[in-house]
Amino acid sequence: MAKGYTPTYEHPLLERARACAVCAEHLPLGPNPIFRIHPEMKVVLISQAPGRLAHLSSVAWDDPSGRRLREWLGVTDAEFFQTPTFGILPIGFCYPGKGKGxxxxxxxxxxxxxxxxxxxxxxxxxxxxxxxxxxxxxxxxDRRKKSLTETVRNYREYLPEYFPIPHPSPRNRIYLRRNPWFEELNVPHLQEIVAGLLD
Structure with missing residues (x-):
């Protein structure tokens, strides 16, 4: 099975979402909706929007950010990419383009x-x-705290439905160094929850 694809699942709603071009005029590389949906999924990853590399490959999280994300989840590439456990549903389905920051x-x-x-x-x-x-x-x-850091620090308030985390991008190295508690305390709990769902 190719990386990035779960067992086949087709639905008219998915066909419409894949063909979505509502904001095409605002997308520098054109529309390419990237998401993964299957009725057997137990965990869904909801992030910002696909980056340029994901747009070009049509595969989400197949990059350094994805490798760190799988480490945080405590799963292998095969568990992540080749089973219908993990859904991908970004807030924006298409690469929005590059800004100043x-x-x-x-x-x-x-x-x-x-x-x-x-x-x-x-x-x-x-x-x-x-x-x-x-x-x-x-x-x-309105349930968020005043900053992402405080929201992530207080993640237990949002369980069992939600688990807020920072973005695993390599650009966040400084953030993770300044907030070592995340990988020391939050990540093991996330791995424990995910392992329980995989069982």
């Missing part, structure tokens, strides 16, 4: 259109991992 924010049209309908196709879902500020803003709303 990194990628632009996800397009605002996307989440209202697709988040709830696609979540409904995963009836066995038990955990939403909220990767970064945009996912946390969308799902936690």
């Amino acid at each position: 990194g990628d632009l924010p996800p397009r605002p049209e996307c989440a209202p259109l697709w988040q709830d309908p696609l979540l409904s196709l995963m009836p066995k879902l038990e955990l939403k991992v909220l990767v970064g500020a945009y996912a946390q803003a969308h799902y936690l709303g």
Whole structure:
């Protein structure tokens, strides 16, 4: 089975989402919706939007950020890519382009259109991992703390449905050095939860 693909699952809603071009005029590389949905999924990763490399390969998390993410989850490449356990449902499905400080924010049209309908196709879902500020803003709303750091630090308040984490990008090395408690305390608990779901 090719990397990036779970066992086949087809649904008319997925076909419509793959063909979505609502914000095409705002996308520098054009639309290429990237997500992974299957009714057997137990964990869904909700992040900002695909980066340029993901846009070019059409595979999410097949990069240094993805390697760190799998370390945090405590799973192998095969468990992540080749089983229907892990869903991928970014706030924006398409690469939004580059800004001054990194990628632009996800397009605002996307989440209202697709988040709830696609979540409904995963009836066995038990955990939403909220990767970064945009996912946390969308799902936690007023329950967020004043900063991403404080939201992540207080992750237990959002269990069992949500587990907020920082983005695993190599650009976040300084953040992780300044906040060693995340990998010392939060990550082992995340791995414990994921291992229980895999069993």
